[in-house]
Amino acid sequence: MGARLLLVEDDDALAELLIYNFQREDFEVSRTADGEEALLLAxxxxxxxxxxxxxxxGGVSGIEVCRRLRKMPDTQNVPIIMLTARGEEEDRIRGLETGADDYVTKPFSPRELVARVSAVLRRVRPALAGERLEYGGIEMDTVAHKVKRDGATLALGPTEFRLLRHFLEHPGRVFSRERLLDSVWGRDSDIEARTVDVHIRRLRKAINVGDAPDIIRTVRSAGYALDSEAVA
Known part of the structure; x- marks a missing residue:
């Protein structure tokens, strides 16, 4: 699964065009035309x-959504690209001062926008664009399907590899069992949520070799996270 994109756009035709282009590049797209719903989805x-x-x-403007996203702990560091027909310098500066990372003026090429989004993600989240993922002493080569921890090679089954990759792409983020089922096994999977627990145990056993600390954090009533800060 690619990067998760939240599209806030009230032009239905443009939204459909962007969704098509981003999904073709393996992005997972959620779309809304409402500012309040955008904050809820985020x-x-x-x-x-x-x-x-x-x-x-509607009631909440795009600039206000941007301002609120920057105040929310979970989204304060999420990249935001503003889409607008406004081209004046003062408007661009206002958007950037509010917290936007980039600014694209309509009309624009969907392919160019996909490239711009990918460039921002490479800058702020290299793991989403690269072949090598690293976190907490764990190194994963996604092409060679090899995993090491502190230099020692780990033996992982295919499901544990996918599960670890998902965690490495989103370090520190807590995922529910249902969300992990969607992301790792697929939305059409008939696997029960408790199966996630079994594979989490297998993953822990595989990566916590020797005296290595357990960096998979269990969050009661919420799910699991890869969190090196929770070791202490």
Whole structure:
């Protein structure tokens, strides 16, 4: 599964075009035309990047959504790209001062926007674009399918490899069992949620070799996270 994108755009035709282009590049896209719903979606499931229309209609403007996202703990560091027909310098500066990371003026090429989004993600989240993932002493080569911890090679089964990769792509983030089922096994899977617990135990056994500390954190009533700060 690619990066998770939250699209806030009230132009249905443009939204459909962008969803098509981003899904073709393996992005997972959630879309809303409403500012309040955008904030709710961002709280429920933190996106990797937000594409935010400045001129969305309704009670909460795009610029206000940007401001609130920057105040929310889970989204304060999530990249935000503003989409707007406004091209004046003062408007661009206002958007950037509010917390936007980039600014794209309509009309634009969907392919160019996909490239711009990918560039931002490479800058702030190299793991989403690279072949090598690293966190807490764990190194994963996603092409060679090799995993090491503190230099020692680990033996992982295919499911544990996918599970660890998902955690490495989102270090520190807590995932529910249901979310892990969707991301690792697929939305159409008939596997029960408790199966996740079995594979988490197998993954722990595989990566916590010797005296290595357990960096998989169990969060009661919430799920699991890869969190080196929880070791102490």
């Amino acid at each position: 709280r429920e499931e933190t996106p990797d990047l937000v594409l935010l229309d400045w001129m969305i209609e």
